[in-house]
Amino acid sequence: MLIAFFFADYFPFIGGWVDKLTGLSSRLERTFNDLDEFYNKIINDHLDPNKPQSDNDIVDVLLQFRKERCFPFPLTLDHIKAVLMDVILAGTDTSAAMVDWVMTELLKNPTIMKKAQDELRTVIRDKSFIEEDDIVELEYLKAVVKETFRLHPVGPLLLVRETLNKCTIQDYDILPKTLMFVNVWKIGRDPEFWKDPEIFMPERFFESSIDFRGQDFELIPFGAGRRMCPGMFHGLANVEMAAANLLYFFNWELPAGMKKEDIDIDVIPGIVMRKRNPLCLIAKKFSPSFPND
Ligand code: HEM
Numbered sequence: 649m650l651i652a653f654f655f656a657d658y659f660p661f662i663g664g665w666v667d668k669l670t671g672l673s674s675r676l677e678r679t680f681n682d683l684d685e686f687y688n689k690i691i692n693d694h695l696d697p698n699k700p701q702s703d704n705d706i707v708d709v710l711l712q713f714r715k716e717r718c719f720p721f722p723l724t725l726d727h728i729k730a731v732l733m734d735v736i737l738a739g740t741d742t743s744a745a746m747v748d749w750v751m752t753e754l755l756k757n758p759t760i761m762k763k764a765q766d767e768l769r770t771v772i773r774d775k776s777f778i779e780e781d782d783i784v785e786l787e788y789l790k791a792v793v794k795e796t797f798r799l800h801p802v803g804p805l806l807l808v809r810e811t812l813n814k815c816t817i818q819d820y821d822i823l824p825k826t827l828m829f830v831n832v833w834k835i836g837r838d839p840e841f842w843k844d845p846e847i848f849m850p851e852r853f854f855e856s857s858i859d860f861r862g863q864d865f866e867l868i869p870f871g872a873g874r875r876m877c878p879g880m881f882h883g884l885a886n887v888e889m890a891a892a893n894l895l896y897f898f899n900w901e902l903p904a905g906m907k908k909e910d911i912d913i914d915v916i917p918g919i920v921m922r923k924r925n926p927l928c929l930i931a932k933k934f935s936p937s938f939p940n941d
Pocket residue numbers: 734735736738739740742743746802803806807808869870871872873874875876877878879880882883884887
């Protein structure tokens with residue numbers, strides 16, 4: 649629904665009627681109600697007095713804030729639902745899409761996959777699950793993830809902005825209140841900033857101090873400024889941990905008859921840039937204790 653074409657967005661005075669006629673408004677209402685019901689269920693499950701105390705999570709913390717009136721304004725269930733919506737909608741699809749892109753690039757570049765696995769299997773020993781603390785030392789894996797952010801930013805145009813003041817960019821006068829899209833996808837492939845931009849080369853980050861925290865405008869997969877992603881570290885941990893676990897515990901192969909050149913990078917239109925064709929791979933369990941099994 650977020651990317652659907654609503655007439656009312658473009659023709660505010662009459663568009664509302666058209667959206668009613670096309671059925672889009674009622675679909676929006678239905679979607680809203682479904683989500684609302686889902687958030688209500690999560691909240692009610694957490695309010696259940698029989699819920700084990702050991703399972704405390706972000707919803708418990710928010711409910712506790714509400715009970716103790718921790719804010720200068722009353723925190724309502726609607727506020728909590730809004731936070732849940734942010735975490736669930738903005739936090740899950742983005743991280744999952746990024747893991748897909750990391751695996752896609754590694755399957756297309758087997759030498760890089762081998763290097764990442766060698767690093768993991770040398771640095772980490774005897775673990776049944778790789779956790780956040782283990783990631784700190786994995787320089788190569790981090791560079792792989794960073795390089796994936798450069799080539800496949802899941803928010804290729806960031807969130808739309810509006811100009812506050814008149815400004816001039818390359819002889820174009822931009823008026824106040826103009827909608828502005830930042831093409832992060834293009835910036836990440838600009839030969840002015842990146843040598844051999846189309847090549848997947850994590851090593852480039854060993855010779856460069858460019859980072860994605862919003863200070864270096866050549867690489868802004870999480871955006872920059874006041875609107876930048878508030879879940880950046882959470883998202884990064886999701887991607888690095890998922891990739892580390894997949895690469896450490898499994899060896900990956902393409903299905904019979906498929907070559908790495910057959911892996912496409914087509915995308916589905918949407919706010920989050922996801923792979924159009926699912927990546928189908930064969931996972932072979934790798935046992936760190938018996939690496940030759
Ligand atoms: C790898 C994972 C993620 C990526 C690549 C990502 C990327 C982005 C981008 C590009 C934006 C727009 C920033 C801008 O326009 O300057 C954004 C906004 C946002 N992200 Fe993330 N994100 C990720 C994970 C998360 C997670 C885990 C959460 C929450 C738990 C989250 C919550 C949000 C929210 C709430 C916004 C909207 C901020 C606003 O309205 O101004 N994101 N994210």
